[in-house]
Amino acid sequence: MRKTLLSLLFTLLTFSLLHAQNKPTALAAKTAGMQKFSGYFPFYWDEATGRILLEIDKLDQPFLYVNSLAAGLGSNDIGLDRGQLGGEHVVYFQKVGPKVLLIEPNQSYRAMNGNPAEEQAVAQSFAQSALWGFKVEASEGGKMLVDATEFLLRDAHDVVGSIRRARQGTYRLEPSRSALYLPRTKNFPQNSEFEATLTFTGGDDAGNFVRSVTPSAQAITVRQHHSFIQLPDTNYTPRAMDPRAGYFGIEYMDFSTPVDESITKRYIARHRLQKKNPSAAVSEAVKPIVYYVDHAAPEPIRTALLDGARWWAQAFAAGGYKDAFKVEILPVDADPMDVRYNVIQWVHRSTRGWSYGASVTDPRTGEIIKGHVSLGSLRVRQDFLIAEGLLAPYEEGKPANPEMMKMALARLRQLSAHELGHTLGIMHNYAASVNNRASVMDYPHPTVKLSASGEIDLSDAYAVGIGEWDKLAVTYGYQHYTTSTDEKKALDQLLRKGHAQGLQFISDRDARSPGGAHPQAHLWDNGANAAEELRHVLAVRQKALDRFGVNNIKPGVPMAMLEDALVPIYNYHRYQVEAAAKVVGGVNYTYASRGDGQLVTEVVPEAEQQKALDALLGTLQPNVLALPERIIAAIPPRPAGWSLTRELFDKRTGLTFDPLAAAEASADFTLSFLFHPERAARLVELKARGSKLGLDEVLDQTISQTWGANPAPGLPGQVQLLTQQLVLTHLLALAQNENAAYPARAAAQLQLKNLEQQAKKLAKSSNEAVKGNALLALERLKKPLEAKPQLHKTLPPGAPIGSIEMLGCE
Template identity: 85%
Template sequence: MRKTLTLLCLLWLAFTSLHAQNKPAGFAAKTASLQKFAGFFPFYWDEATGKIFLEIDKLDTPFLYVSSLPAGLGSNDIGLDRGQLGGTHVVSFQKVGPKVLLIEPNQSYRAMNGNPAEEQAVAQSFAQSTLWGFKVEASEGNRVLVDATDFLLRDAHDVVGSIRRSRQGSYRLDASRSAFYLPRTKNFPQNTEFEATLTFVGGDDAGNFVREVAPSTEALTLRQHHSFIQLPDRNYTPRAMDPRAGYFGIEYMDFSTPINQSIVKRFIARHRLQKKNPGAAVSEAVEPIVYYVDHAAPEPIRSALLDGARWWAQAFEAAGYKDAFKVEILPVDADPMDVRYNVIQWVHRSTRGWSYGASVTDPRTGEILKGHVSLGSLRVRQDYLIAEGLLAPYEEGKPANPEMMRMALARLRQLSAHELGHTLGIMHNYAASVSNRASVMDYPHPTVRLTPDGKIDLADAYAVGMGEWDKLAVAYGYQDFPKGTDETQALDQLLREGHRRGLQFISDRDARSPGGAHPQAHLWDNGVNAADELRQVLAIREKALAQFGVNNIKQGTPMAMLEDVLVPIYNYHRYQVEATAKVVGGLNYTYASRGDGQLVTEKVPAAEQQKALDALLATLQPEVLALPENIIALIPPRPAGWSPTRELFDKRTGLTFDPLAAAEASADFTLSFLFHPERAARLVELKARGSRLGLEEVLDQILEQTWKAKTQNGLKGQTQLLTQQLVLTHLLALSQNENAAYSVRGIATLKLQELEKQLKKLSKASDDAMKANALLALERLKQPAAAKPQLHKDLPPGAPIGSVEILGCQ
């Protein structure tokens, strides 16, 4: 018996000892030698082990988690820019035994009537996400200590995935070369900030985009940032989204909605802004919106960014606010990724790329907590280059024309205002250019004019200040109405009044499609009438090419660099071509709501379509496409050390300049819009509905202006022949396109048969070039499935290089 008791005692002692070993230690014992950072979530730095321990004193309390990239890769094509924000997540820590889970509920599906049973039913119907699991290291009352090191040193921004998706290499995170970046690891009462230096290794299959930005492809070292942010209070009132207002926002399904109402709820994204006196026509704000410009931006760029950003004060003043919007210089010791700062950041990359406006937004309500603008530093140089091409400013013995710098800085002001507008919640408005440049949220092409004496004038290249649409948008999103006002009715009246003043709103999906139908919604266009503006732009281009020569580059510059200046001038009409093409087979429409009096749909009159078609066909003429001999003779191959770039014309002649390939790319660009299968289908449909201009008529006129045109000689003649082959390619491809309507394919097939008869006659011509061209075309007719327009030479990039997935960009 005594032996049994002794054995039981020993077993009990062993059990209690083991339990004591597994039981989390107390806070004091675990953190005594560590450096404490007090704040929103207290944390401790262990210098000896390089670890961070997080004190969780707010279990089951929702907060915001945001990851970002304060030090990037520098490649437009891959992305991963300095200052790039990641997603915004509402999360909470939940303790389960010896573990703490970081859980993100599903914000896309809710029950908003306050009934716990309905809320639980929705929560259980859709997946939530557990972002991480932590082991409890110490506990004391309602607080626990966890080792957050692995969570904070992981690839939260998915650098590995971004590089892989860009086909630039197979990289992996190397923990041995990663550590915390303590200068930016801080704590504040309402936000906790962590930053880590992460190294990604691999490089055996590194692509060219990685090679051009990395000192060694074997190791890429970037920094990632993590922010834990206290959720804002519940005093913010969400504002309903209206398709006519032009705002980004949030949406979710509310399953507690009565059956006779829409289950999908939509609210705009906006900063919190309230008048001190909502009943006053003009009032100061309870708390103004303040933005900070990156102190790293040099002068005169910094001043231009400040000026453009401050334009938004005009819109807030028009909405009845006094001193409610301010722009200042970012303090030197401030962290741009800190949620407390709305930032306009100056970002460097290896090639010119998109600028964009992003934000940290509360997923529950749409309240913007932080606006973050990223402006690509090389963009301004493209405008300067365009001005050099237009003005030929480097006449020997004379100072450079100051209009170039004025135009470049004017563009920067507009760009600063544009991207900041996105961080206020406002979408692109691509119909603004037809209403006297009514919005900085359009993409502007420089407005250049010829003076009465035939000189190129850049004085009004870019608009200054807020447009009328911008003021209307701010009034919709930020107006603080007096108590007792029916907000829904008041907002509707704002939009109706804007419509009565002729203001239009059409955004990305409608404007970006190459087969788009809206006759007034385009990127990088100008003018009330697209066809008239194309004629104007062609006249500017003609003048610039007529004076093009050695004065377009500085003394001492390699002559080959003339091609860099020539590219944007030769292709100066490219965006107006795209705008004009949308008039052909076009349909005018608005985002109308029932009863608001706006236009719903309206066919573009056949006369307007014909006018646009005539202007487009003008861009296919040899006189427009063929470069003059004096320009061609000035451009030698690139010298050693000056490698070619994608910004130059593609070539079929090896190292030497190829004027025919430039013409090929330009003609193909116009034809790609005219032969787009969606446009072709609309032309068939519109004719069936009574239009005088159908697909048959359009194809007949294209053939008349190319294959049936009077033969020219020399380089113009060769340009004419290649344009004919381009037309044949597109016609063949349209006849074979399985995504095209049957009627479209049938009409294309008919026109090919008609063309074949003409080609048989041309194949017997006495002119060898004409005869050879016809014989080639007849051979190509035997293999229609081989016609691929993408084999043609492409235009060099006009828009910024890189991804355009982010719609809040320019």
Template identity: 70%
Template sequence: MKSPVLRSLWLLLLLPLLTASVAVAQKLPSIASKTAGMKKYPGYFNFYYDDETGKIWLEIDKLNQQFLYVNSLPAGLGSNDIGLDRGQLGGERVVYFNRQGPKIMLVQPNMAYRATSENQNERRAVEESFAQSILWGFKAEAADGNRILVDATDFLLRDAHDVTGSIKRSRQGSYKLDASRSALYLPRTKNFPENTEFEATLTFTGGEDAGRYVREVAPDVQALTLRQHHSFIQLPDNNYTPRAMDPRAGYFGISYLDYATPVGEDIEKRFIARHRLQKKNPAAKVSEAVKPIVYYVDNGAPEPIRSALLDGARWWNQAFEAAGYKDAFRVEVLPDTADPMDVRYNIIQWVHRSTRGWSYGASVVDPRTGEIIKGHVSLGSLRVRQDYMIAEGLLAPYEEGKPVNKAMMDMALARIRQLSAHELGHTLGIMHNYAANNNASVMDYPHPQAKIDRAGNIDLSSAYGTGIGAWDKVAVAYGYQDFPKGTNEEKALNEILAKSRVDGLLFISDRDARAPGGAHPVAHLWDNGANATDELLQVLRVREKALQNFSEKNIKQGAPMSTLEDVLVPIYNYHRYQTEAVVKLIGGVNYTYAARGDKQLVTEVVDKREQQKALDAVLKTISPEVLTLPERIISQIPPRAPGLRNSRELFEKRTGLTFDPLAAAEASADFTLSFLLHPERASRLVELGARSNSLSLQDVLKQTIESTWKSRRKEGLEEVVQLQTEQVILTHLLALAHNENASYQARAVANNALKDLKSFIESKQKSHKENAYQAHLAFALNRLNRPVSEDIKPSKVLDLPPGSPIGSGEIIGCE
């Protein structure tokens, strides 16, 4: 214990510090005096702009009240590969301001772990068990009671969207934010009663190591200037009722762990993402909505694109009408006075990039409940041109003295209608459905359906479906039906899904359809037809007809002849996705997202006869007849004309500047074989062959080798294509035999096939004297005798030009 003298001395020393602290607190000026002369923006959070300093002063009057913070990118980079697109939304975060002495903290609570309990101590125990995030610290500069003024400028001028990280992760350069070339962007800094909007112009410097994608779009790679947007949004009221997620219904959603859950129940809670929609009279068969869902199409989209976007988006009203709503879903053109980043507007935005890229549907979702606050569609403008070019390749339309065939624009606009509906569906909360071809859902990826008419001409009149699909009506009924009071909602929702199964509708989404070793026989991207194998044969007939007609008439008068290659690429590879669909039948297993007691199919191995039919069709795609381009096409394509870029949209080449038909054939054969001999499929063929009436891996390898290595020898260019394809097969067999991701027995079977092939080659060496074939055999034998590292692919094979939109296709809300 201190003596009285020491205690008095200690108090004397401390008193000036306490007095100074009180004085500092008392010296905070009033908000009015601090903001005198500044322009005030009244709204959800009042703020002030100081024109002299270029600063934003934020008035915080809602301490410890949660709101939603969203950052976005209203002006992008223009490279789909990097992904910083105009209108791109960042993650939404529930946040609140908390005062700690002179500091005001912007706190993000941890919404992934909760206790939905009335017991405050129980909730506190969960909150203290998991980390929170303080996103920013502000200093109180003025105050009037509980209203505090802070300088928000640095918060708004930071790289909240992580532009530097996106560029670095894409290996396109090292950049840093340059504050001297960044400022607030007042035309898009606004205030509204329920949301406060800030925007900043940010410049990123560096660029010494700028990559190709940056160089394609930036006027100066040393200075990239974009705009970032910040939204403070009032959270919805508590009158929204979350709807439970069912994996059979096909919805995105939210999930969290609820530690107040009784031990015998599932601790993870899952709810779908959907807009709030209520009937004025839930008991009526048809009722108007309390508040309709309204979407707005970008007024920067040109005609006739804009009308196509409106038409396709409006298809969804058919689904809401089927669910008993009247005029509950509308689509209009965005007024000139509206801001597309304003949270009050659901937007269909027209986005320009340097390459054709994915379109996507994103949403601002309340993380507490799953309620969609804003739907935001981004549609890439170059997609329509790709479809137009595919039509050029199919129709060879440019005959001198004849008008341009209207079918090309009709097909391109039909695609835009479908794409508009598809991406808007994501913003309604609905996932992809890749088991819904034949127009059962706009949430599938559609390939153009070309047919050969009775006159032998290619017909594009029904290239894409029109209107909403049967599955889409089921999805909307599940997500948006407003049941009469007293209804057992769980039972009613189950009845909706049960009826869809009776109607023969199936839902299979991304993971099951995108895997290259996938097993589901009807879940594919970009496929058509009730029977995948029959449709592949039909697609090959269309492809053959298009190649027969291919000539200078596929490009406009006066166009460089080298641009024939641009049009040829999608026609030569026209069968690629249907081939992928058919391969999944081989070693295929049919299944559903069955729940106990719903009487759905759980699993069923694809019938062996169907597998054999599929294998026959797949092997046809690597035949010399399909892979070899005719001389009349090859001779028409010169090296690239000056001023025309060599892009990844063209075939890779091994011949320098000249067109390389062998490279095209190599890449196409490799594409088929990469699916057919995928280690997952090989392993599954071993397993299914042992336990069911299925093709075995031995069957597949034997027939593949017999149809190629042991088939009748061709002549001319077909012979070279044949020999090349056989080397590609050898590449995949070597890779499979040494791939540790394959099962032991799959590797053993592949190794045995290589042993048999080696014996065959050695026997042929003795009986054949033709130089080209002898060289081929000797080279293959050399490869077989060469030690192969288990972690290195035995040979570099050329890739196909991109078929899907360029960039990452793993985004589950995109197309």
């Protein structure tokens, strides 16, 4: 009996052991039958329920989370482009009871001295963010399984908010029409990639921007991408930011900083690049920087993008590297959202718009992990259109001029280099155009020349190759110094040397304001002297207008399409107007540091200011603004099926072409710069400091050359009269602008009184048009502080030439 019991117990024990060995683990049981994706964070796809279960095996370990838009909306005005990156988030998973929280620490406030108590004090003083909470589905041996589906199917990129802010409709995420997108959900050793198809419904109040790019405005379906990325190791050394060097970067407050030092720390954004032999003047890199051009770009565009991007190899060579920068074609099976690839992506939209260079950057150090360029495909067509307008190339019986395509591709090369420069960490440099085109990081207007015979020459429209400033910038950011070198001193000497060679750096804030003061900080300008270049640009414009006609469009194209070609030519001088305006009341300066020998501030000489003012007032003359009858008569209303677009002149005449509205918009453009309240205040201040050209003088000359000019006959006369009313509008606006300086408002008020007396004299004229114009002015002057300025017609969109800035874009 005893033997029988022992035998039975042995049998039961053996069975239990075998059963325990065959029993699946908790994670295995929960994921049975699911497709496993091994990699950085293992995850499982449950086909039956449409879920992704994420295996968390790295608790409390920081990693990088990035969301992006894999498939976009296609509207430049709303944004939401294919390949658009979201922000970077350093996060970690934290287990709290039955939950796992995704925590983002606050990177803006730190204690960097290694003292745990100080680190804890800072961490507890500022909020952190719990981005998500996951319920633990199963756990074993330090590993947890959570359902990540809702996290991945949320509107992480804020599509709803972007559409709402653009006032294009009210939408909401519709879960029943959203699902995970498996073709772009992948796993790799250092990054886990997830993608979701999201549908947003609503749209009863959808705007035209949405309606123009969706099959049905009631349902917008895009794809959003999520990346979990292993953070770089600690072998990267951040490089201090210098305002003279022209880099983007990171900044944070370090509360462990000694009181006699700046608490704000700033470091540049750059890729990790190290020489194999740091002591050698020229060395190969430990790991080259490689970019990939989207294979979706067609030829000859793809080759142009490759050529332009490869220009940066010149800059790295100048910085002491051999074969450290390369550009190749993106492999067909590669995912452009994969963090392992620096990409130049070809993006389509319904209208032309900005291109931009973005990066995935480690917020802790400024190290760039991935560069991502987005190039708008319609930009090349705008340059081609400008060339068509300049050359009138479609003469009967002759082949089209090949210079148009050459110019458009030359611009694409420059654009490719420009946007890639941003992904290297480099800012815009708007002072380069006055300094022998020293940087691809400027916004270039085509440099069009007139030959000795007076013909238009596009052969040097855009520069070729990297500029001297770009070489200096790359050397500053990427030079690898030995441990025995005083890096701070070496970098300072590098910048001083560049300054001594005449290289300048001025970026966005100084260039983009219409009331800006810097005489060399302009977008889309050319030439060392803004006034002289404005006169040259007007001469090129006049040459193009003299030959403008049927040869500007192809045979068989509706004649109404002449207007499309006319717009960029009629407004060809618009950017140089802005450049010349900044000379008036201008103050030159640099981002000088104490003791570096750079210019601090210097008022632009009066003679230069007057020269610019003369050139600007020249743009208000009837012979510049009035179009000839032969051009006006050649442009009929658009035929049925050819819609009006915002690229055309605004009109007051209904469907027919309106030459007066075109002149109104152009004159208003010039006056908006001259009468800008910031410029007006500066002119008052500079005269008080001793300048002879103040606001009074600028207003006097403007009124003299408009209201004081002899009446012209015909259409030029009507242009002259409307320009006079525009001047009055701007005077009225300045006088009652509560944001303008009191002395500027007072000067405008005095000019209004003087203009009233002049209008009373003109009201007695025998010329009915002049008399009526004067009476209208007097009516508007009865209560000048209560007068409502008329809404003027504005120029069609100009920027981007050939293409929210946003910084890092063009």
